[in-house]
Amino acid sequence: MSRRNALTALGLAALFGSSAALGACSKDDDPSARRDRVKNGAEIYSSMCASCHGPQGEGGRAPALRDLKTPEPELVAFVSERMPLGKAGTCTGDCAADVVAYILATFKGPLVCEAPKPVARGLRLLTRREYRNTVADLLGGTGSPSAPCGTTTFVYDPGATPRKSVHVAGSFNGWPQTVAGGGWPLAFGGGKWSLTRALPPGRSTYKLVLDDSQWIADPANPKTEPDGFGGVNSVVDVACSAGGAGGAADPTAAFPPDTRPEGFPFDDHGAGRVITSAHMDELFRAAASLARSADLSKIVRCDVKSGGEACLSELVSGFGARAFRRPLTTAERDRYAKLGRGQGDADKGARAVVQAMLASSSFLYRSEIGELQADGTYRLTPHEIASALSYSLWATTPDEELARAADSGELARPEGVERQARRLLASPRAREVIGVFAEQWLGAENVKSVEKSEQVYPGFDAPLRESMLAETRALAASAFFDTRRGADLFDASYTYVDERLAKHYGLPGVSGADLRKLNYPDGNRAGVLGHGSVLATTGHSDQTSPIRRGLFVRRRLLCQEFPPPPPNAGGVPKVDPGATTRERFAQHTQNPFCKSCHQYIDGVGFGFEAFDGVGRFRASEGGKPVDSVGDMNDVEGFGKGTHARFTSLAELGKTLAESDAAKACLVTQYYRFARGRLEDSACTVDAIKRRYLEKSGDPQEIILGVVLAPDFTVRR
Numbered sequence: 001m002s003r004r005n006a007l008t009a010l011g012l013a014a015l016f017g018s019s020a021a022l023g024a025c026s027k028d029d030d031p032s033a034r035r036d037r038v039k040n041g042a043e044i045y046s047s048m049c050a051s052c053h054g055p056q057g058e059g060g061r062a063p064a065l066r067d068l069k070t071p072e073p074e075l076v077a078f079v080s081e082r083m084p085l086g087k088a089g090t091c092t093g094d095c096a097a098d099v100v101a102y103i104l105a106t107f108k109g110p111l112v113c114e115a116p117k118p119v120a121r122g123l124r125l126l127t128r129r130e131y132r133n134t135v136a137d138l139l140g141g142t143g144s145p146s147a148p149c150g151t152t153t154f155v156y157d158p159g160a161t162p163r164k165s166v167h168v169a170g171s172f173n174g175w176p177q178t179v180a181g182g183g184w185p186l187a188f189g190g191g192k193w194s195l196t197r198a199l200p201p202g203r204s205t206y207k208l209v210l211d212d213s214q215w216i217a218d219p220a221n222p223k224t225e226p227d228g229f230g231g232v233n234s235v236v237d238v239a240c241s242a243g244g245a246g247g248a249a250d251p252t253a254a255f256p257p258d259t260r261p262e263g264f265p266f267d268d269h270g271a272g273r274v275i276t277s278a279h280m281d282e283l284f285r286a287a288a289s290l291a292r293s294a295d296l297s298k299i300v301r302c303d304v305k306s307g308g309e310a311c312l313s314e315l316v317s318g319f320g321a322r323a324f325r326r327p328l329t330t331a332e333r334d335r336y337a338k339l340g341r342g343q344g345d346a347d348k349g350a351r352a353v354v355q356a357m358l359a360s361s362s363f364l365y366r367s368e369i370g371e372l373q374a375d376g377t378y379r380l381t382p383h384e385i386a387s388a389l390s391y392s393l394w395a396t397t398p399d400e401e402l403a404r405a406a407d408s409g410e411l412a413r414p415e416g417v418e419r420q421a422r423r424l425l426a427s428p429r430a431r432e433v434i435g436v437f438a439e440q441w442l443g444a445e446n447v448k449s450v451e452k453s454e455q456v457y458p459g460f461d462a463p464l465r466e467s468m469l470a471e472t473r474a475l476a477a478s479a480f481f482d483t484r485r486g487a488d489l490f491d492a493s494y495t496y497v498d499e500r501l502a503k504h505y506g507l508p509g510v511s512g513a514d515l516r517k518l519n520y521p522d523g524n525r526a527g528v529l530g531h532g533s534v535l536a537t538t539g540h541s542d543q544t545s546p547i548r549r550g551l552f553v554r555r556r557l558l559c560q561e562f563p564p565p566p567p568n569a570g571g572v573p574k575v576d577p578g579a580t581t582r583e584r585f586a587q588h589t590q591n592p593f594c595k596s597c598h599q600y601i602d603g604v605g606f607g608f609e610a611f612d613g614v615g616r617f618r619a620s621e622g623g624k625p626v627d628s629v630g631d632m633n634d635v636e637g638f639g640k641g642t643h644a645r646f647t648s649l650a651e652l653g654k655t656l657a658e659s660d661a662a663k664a665c666l667v668t669q670y671y672r673f674a675r676g677r678l679e680d681s682a683c684t685v686d687a688i689k690r691r692y693l694e695k696s697g698d699p700q701e702i703i704l705g706v707v708l709a710p711d712f713t714v715r716r
Contacts, residue, residue, distance in 0.1 A: 034101065041102025044095060048084050052561070052638070057107035058682045062560075063637040066107040075100045085638060086563035086597050113683035121378055121715040123365035124676060125273040128252040129436065133396035135251060135290055135358070138322055140298025152236050155220050155428055156186060156193040156208055163210055166193040170206025170233075178212040184514055187474075189481035194428035197514075205233035251286040255279065263561065263678075265669075266440050270676040275364075284359055291355035296347070304350045312340045315350055324362040325397055326383040327407075366391060370715045378715045382406040385417060385713055392674045392707055393424040395433050414708070421707050425700060434480045435473030438489075441669045442556055444472045444533035453542040457614045459504075460536070467501040468532040468615070474515050475528060479699060486666055486692070486699040490527040490557070491653035494519045504532065506617060524610065524617055526653030532615030539613035546585050546605030553604050553632075557656060559665035560638065562597050580621050582606050600638055603631035607646055636661045664689050667702050674706045 046055075057065035062085070068075065079096035082088050091099065126134065156166050167183030169175045176182035186193035186208075205225065207215045217224055218234035227233040256279050258267035275283070296304045299319050302311035316336045320328045328336075339356055340349035357363055366387050370378030380388060386406040390398040398406070402420055410416035424430055439445040447468055452460045474496035479488035496517055502510035505525075510516055520526075528534055538548040554560040585602055607630020612618050620626055632644040632655045646652045656662040664682070667689045671679055679685055688705035695701040706712065 034105075037098045037101040038105045039102075040094075041098035041100070042106070044091065044099040045102050048091060049099065052085065055681050056111055056683070057103060058111045059637055063639050064111075065103050066111060067109065068104065068107070072100055072104060075103070082596070084563065088596055111683070113686040115687075116684045116709065116711045117680065118377055118711050118714045118716040119675075119677065121369050122270065123361070123367055123369075124268075124270045125275065125365055127258050127267045127273070128255050129267065130391060130395050131255075131286075131364075132250065132252050133394075137396050137399075138299070138319070139290060139294050152199050153194060153196045153428055154184075154186060154208070154218065156218070157191070157220075158193065163188075163193070165211055167209050167212075168195060168197070168206055169209050169215075170204055172199055172204045172206070175207075177209065182512065183209060183212075185516075187477075187482070189431060189477070190426040190428075192426070192428065194431070196428070196432070199236065203235060203237050205235055207233060251290055254282045254285070256282075264672065265443060265556070266437075266673045266676070268673070268676040283364060287355045287358035290358055291351045294351065294354055296350055296354075299354065300350075305346050308346075309341075312337055312346070312349065312353075315353060316340065319354065320357055321403070322397065323357045324360070325366070325387045325403075326362075326381070368715060373714075376716075380713045380715065382409060382411040385411045386420075388712065389417070389421055389424060389707060393421065393433060393703070394427070394429040395436065396429070417713070418704070418708055421704060425703065431477040431481050432473075434476050437670065437673045438472055438476030438528070439469055439533070441673065442472065442528055442531075442534055443537055443552070444469060444528075444531065446537045447533040450536050451541055452536070452614060456542045457612070460614045464500055464504060465533075465536075467498050467504075468536065470498070470515055471496050471501060472528060472531050472533045475531070478517075480703075481700070484698045484700060486663070486697045486702070487657035488527060489666070490529065490656040490662060491650065492527045493523075493650070495525070495531070501532065504614075504616060523648050523650040526648075526650040527657075529608075529649040529653050529656075530611070530615070535608065535611050535615035536613065538608075542613065544581050544609060544611070544613050546581065546602050546609065547598075548605070549608040550601035550603070550605030553652075553656075554600060556669075557665060558635065558659070558661045559668050560600070560661070562601075578622060580609075580624050580626070582609055582627050600634060603633055604652075606630050607632075607652055608649070610648075632656070635659045663692065663697070666699070667692055667705075670699075670702050671706055674703070675712075 052062035053059060053065050059065070070078075076096045079100060080089075080092040083091060083096075154168055158166075165179055166186040166188075167176075167179045168186070169177070169183050173182060173184060179185045184195055184197055186195040205227075206218070207227075208218055209215055217232050221234045221236065223235045223237075224232035225235050256276065259269060259272040259274075260267060261269055261272050264272075296315075300311065300315045302314055304311055304315070307314075313333075316333050317328060320332065320336060336353050336356065340353045343349035343352050367384050368380060368388065370380045370384065373379050383403075383406045386398040386402045389411075390396060390402055401423070405411050405416060405420050411420065447465050448462075450465070475492060476489065478496070479485060479492070494517055496515040497505065497507060497510055498513050498515050499511050500513075502508075502516075502518070507518060507521070510518060520530075524530065534552065535549075538552045539545050540548075551562075554562070585606075607628055609621075609626050610617060610619070610628035618626060628647065630646050630652060632646060632652055634640045634642055635644060635655060636642070636659065644655045646655065664685070667685050668679060671685050671688065688702060688709065691705040692699070692702050
C-alpha cells in the first residue's frame with residue numbers, strides 16, 4: 001500500500017461520485033465511531049490482509065505497513081482500487097475505510113518480536129525417508145542412512161594432516177592411481193573428506209589414496225582382507241543394486257505418499273501426517289518382512305539361539321531402547337519378553353519381538369510430549385530432544401553418542417544441546433539431509449517424474465534427470481558446508497556436473513560418472529537458477545513457461561504468494577503461431593484483468609527464456625532471437641515500486657543474493673523443513689534471521705538457530 005499509484009483527492013471525488021471514501025474518514029470525529037471502525041477493520045485485516053502483510057503489519061510477501069506516512073484518504077483509495085491482490089474491488093467504501101483506520105491506529109513504531117510461542121505437544125509420524133533411514137540403522141544396514149540400497153558412503157578424517165586430495169580406488173573402478181586417471185574423489189567439508197557412490201552388487205575391495213600417492217586401507221571400515229602385497233584392502237559387501245535400505249528391498253515402496261498440504265513443499269508436515277487403514281496395513285507388512293529378513297547378529301551381541309533368557313532380555317532392552325528412542329518401562333520389558341518366550345523357539349521369539357516393536361506407535365511416531373514445567377509449559381525430555389536433533393539434522397534415529405548424551409542428562413542443558421548439534425553437523429549425514437532440503441524446497445525432486453516430448457527434447461532420460469538432482473544436492477551441500485555462504489544458492493559461478501550433464505549444458509572437459517566442481521565459462525547460469533532440475537521442472541512438456549519460472553522465484557526463493565487465479569482465468573488468447581513464447585505470454589500483463597498478479601510473475605520468468613524446457617542454453621526460438629531481458633521488480637515485496645532489470649541469470653542471482661526477502665525466505669524455508677510446520681508469523685523466525693545475517697550469511701547458523709531456539713525444546 002505505497003503512495004505510488006494512489007489516486008489524488010480530486011481523482012477520488014471523480015471516481016466515487018459522492019465522497020464515500022473521503023467522507024468515511026470525516027465521520028470519525030466521534031471517538032466511539034472511530035473505535036468501532038478500528039474494531040471492524042481488525043476483523044477485515046485478519047481475513048483479507050494479514051496473510052500478505054503479516055499479522056502485525058510486519059510485512060512478508062507484501063510490504064510492511066508500520067508507521068505509514070501516506071494520508072489516510074489516499075490509503076483508502078488504494079485499498080478500494082487495488083486490494084486485496086488478485087481480488088481488487090472486493091473491499092471498497094466502509095470496508096476500505098475501516099481497514100485503513102485499523103492499520104493507522106495499530107501499526108505504530110518498530111515491530112518488537114517476542115520469543116516464538118511454543119507449539120502444541122504431540123506425536124510426529126515418521127516420513128517414508130525417516131522410516132527407511134531408521135530401519136537401516138536399527139537393523140545394521142550398510143552405507144549412508146539416506147542413500148538407497150547399493151550405495152556406500154566413504155568418509156576419511158585427516159586429523160591434523162592437511163590433504164590436497166583423497167580418492168577411492170578399488171575393484172569397482174579399476175584401481176586408478178590418480179584422480180585424473182579415474183579415481184573417485186572425496187569432497188572436503190566439515191573437517192572430513194566424504195563421498196557417496198553406488199556400488200555393484202556383491203563384494204568389492206578398495207583403498208583410499210591420499211594426495212594421489214599414499215595408498216591406505218579405509219580407517220573407518222574394520223572389514224579387511226589381505227591385498228597380496230603384505231597389506232590389506234578394505235572390503236564392502238553390497239546386497240542389492242537399487243532402491244532399498246539395509247540390504248533389502250525398499251520397505252516403504254508400498255507406503256502411501258507423504259502428505260504435503262498446499263503451499264508446504266516438504267514431506268514432513270507434522271499435523272498433516274495421519275495414518276489411514278491402508279497405511280497401517282503396509283506398516284504391519286513392513287514390520288513382518290523386516291523382522292523375517294533381519295540379521296539378528298547385527299541387532300544383539302549374544303547368540304539368540306543359545307543365549308537363552310539373558311539374550312532375550314538384552315534384545316528387549318537394547319533393541320527396544322534404540323527402536324523407541326528411549327529406555328523401555330518395566331511393564332514394556334515384561335510384555336515383550338513374554339511375547340518372545342511364548343513363541344516356543346528362540347529365533348522365532350526374537351523375530352516376534354522385533355516385529356512387534358517395529359509395528360509399535362513408540363517406533364512409528366516421534367514423541368514431542370515433554371514434561372510439565374513450573375511455568376505451565378512442557379519441556380521435551382532428553383531422549384525427545386535427542387530424537388528432535390537427530391531427525392532434524394540426520395533424518396534418522398539417534399546414534400549411540402547422542403543416546404548416551406540423553407541418558408547422562410547432557411541434553412537437559414542448552415550447552416549440551418549445542419555441542420551435540422555441532423557434532424551432528426560435522427557428519428556427512430548432515431550434508432545429505434541438506435541435499436534433501438534443497439530438492440524439496442526448490443521442487444527439483446519432481447524432475448524425476450517430469451514428462452517431456454521426445455520429439456522436442458530427445459535424450460531427456462532418467463540418468464540425466466538423476467545427474468540434475470545430484471547437481472542440486474551437491475551445490476546446496478557446498479553452500480552449507482564448504483563455502484558456508486548462503487548466497488551461493490543464488491549467485492554461485494560454479495556447479496557440480498558429471499560427463500552426462502556437462503554435455504547437456506555444453507560444458508567441455510568433463511568425463512566420467514563422478515560429479516566434478518566446474519566454474520561456468522560464461523555468465524549465463526548462476527546458483528540453482530541455472531540447474532536443469534529447476535528449469536526442466538518449471539517448463540512444460542514441449543516448451544518453456546515464463547509463468548512457472550516466475551512463480552518459482554516468487555514462491556520458492558522469496559516466499560511471496562499469490563491468491564488463487566479467478567475461476568474465469570483462461571489460457572493465452574490465440575496469437576500468431578510463429579510468435580515466440582515471450583510474445584504469447586506478454587498478453588498477461590497487457591490484460592488489466594490479469595495484470596494485478598502477472599506484473600510480478602511474467603517479467604521475472606521472461607528472464608529465463610535463454611534456457612529451453614530442459615535447461616539447455618539457446619540463443620533463438622523458432623528462428624527468432626530470444627529476448628531474455630527480465631525484471632526482478634519489487635523483490636522485497638509487492639507494491640514497493642522497484643525494478644531490477646537483468647539480462648542473465650547471473651545478474652538475477654546477484655539481485656537475489658543481496659535481497660533481504662531472499663535471505664529471510666531461506667531462513668523460513670529451512671525452518672519449515674526442520675520443524676515440519678509453517679511459521680506463525682515473521683516473528684517466528686526473526687531471531688534466526690538476525691543470527692544468519694550477523695554471521696555473514698553462513699547458512700549453518702540457520703540450522704543452529706532453529707535447533708537452539710527455545711521453542712525447539714518447549715511445547716504447550
